[in-house]
Amino acid sequence: MMNNHGEEKNLNELLQIRREKLKHLQSINKDPFKIEKVAVTHYSQQIIEKFEELEGQRVTIAGRIMAKRGHGKASFINIQDKDGRIQAYVREDAVGEEAYELFVEYDMGDIVEIKGDIFKTKKGEISVKASEIHLLSKSLQILPDKWHGLKDQDLRYRQRYIDLIVNPDVKETFLKRNKIIKSIRNFLDDRGYLEVETPILTTIAGGAAARPFLTHHNTLGLDMQLRIANELYLKRLIVGGFDKVYEMGKMFRNEGISIKHNPEFTNIELYAAYEDYESMMEITENLVAYCAEEVNGTTVVNYQGIEIDFKPPWKRASMHDLVEEKTGIDFYSIESDEEARRIAKNQLHLDVKDSMTRGHLVNLAFEEFCEKDLIQPTFVLHHPVEVSPLAKRNPDNPLITNRFEAFANTWEIANAFSELNDPIDQRARFEEQLKQRESGDDEAHPMDEDFIHALEVGLPPTGGLGIGVDRMIMLLTDSASIRDIILFPTMKPLQKED
Secondary structure, eight states: OOOHHHHHHHHHHHHHHHHHHHHHHHHTTOOGGGOOOOOOOOOHHHHHHTHHHHTTOEEEEEEEEEEEEEETTEEEEEEEOSSOEEEEEEEHHHHOHHHHHHHHTOOTTOEEEEEEEEEEOTTOOEEEEEEEEEEEEOOOSOOOSOOOHHHHHHHHHHTHHHHHHHOHHHHHHHHHHHHHHHHHHHHHHHTTOEEOOOOSEESSOOSSSSOOOEEEETTTTEEEEEOSOOHHHHHHHHHHTOSEEEEEEEEEOOOOOBTTBOSEEEEEEEEEETOOHHHHHHHHHHHHHHHHHHHHSSSEEEETTEEEEOOSSOEEEEHHHHHHHHHSOOGGGSSOHHHHHHHHHHTSOOOOOTTOOHHHHHHHHHHHHTGGGOOSOEEEEOOBGGGOTTBOEETTEEEEESEEEEEETTEEEEEEEEBOOOHHHHHHHHHHHHHHHHTTOTTSOOOOHHHHHHHHHHOOSEEEEEEEHHHHHHHHHTOSSGGGSSSSOOOOOOOOOO
């Protein structure tokens, strides 16, 4: 049995052989890296799907050698291009003795150009019979046969370029991601929403409860932050007269990494003047259902063995009712925050802080006891005002807001509300958030004087919605981790060995 040192030595020898092959090619003026352009005429799937009309035609294909078999003066190779794989048949008498001698030395992973005629082998496999073959890029590394195990899973994220080459299903996931992104845009564009761009680099990271990444602008001598949300800028545009706007892009939150959290993630927010949170519920359920139909042909998805149906209408339930149903406690009937904290601590065994109000406790109890049961798509309504600093109060109960979060597979996938447009109330909410920040909550919302000024100019009644695009894509592609649907997820650098 070969030890690790022996395997490493063998690997180094194989890598050195590839470099020697490259040196030889360069010495005879056949350096592949000097080739700049190839006039590709057809791709693998196109040839396979349209074989009957293309049979016998001359084509030019290009791609990576993924398999090579044969001996003597004829060989078969499998070429992988952007669409898939196709077989090529290379004979010495067809490509010429010199070209065939060079071809024999080609390795798995090398990128080649092939010119030839389309035909079907005796075994019935659609192939290209090469009349010319040229090396376009010499692979100096060795592709793995397959990936398996936890260690290799980590490498797949770090070396996504290899993952995409050797695992066709991974490429398919990202093609689906692209289709979902396009579907979101099509859905909103058709409803009259205008796509806009707002700053990523800001002096105040507002619009959500999250810790921002900090940076510094040298020329201005100014501390800045990466955005955690784009809400406040988009609402400024509603003030300015754009009645329907949306932005889809990267957000940045300086928080933990998990199967559903990446510090850099894709989010979409949209705002519509003269609409409310009820309108946003209709958009949410229909948008997700539309994307599911577009990418999978059905609103039903099987996520990690669990069947979830996104067909509208989705279930609706108030946060307070869900908490009372699970715990038997009606927090809003308790006369004081102090008594509510005592009950939450002693009866529910929650981690209660002295600054918490009844509204905070309703939210805390919901997260602890209710979220885990929200498998099928559900709108959770009427969040406490204490945890909703940008949402309009419910006219019948000022302790709650006209807000919802959409849940599926126990995850929050969307957040929306009737936007608070009262500048006096908004200032008071921000000031309360500042008190929470001073008491140790570093995710409390900062004061934003310019945003308040915009509200004073006048924000019409507005509905707003944010959707976690990455989480939605995870559900629609049956991907177990957010890293599976982000091409280059955030990774801790590997430590170099001494």
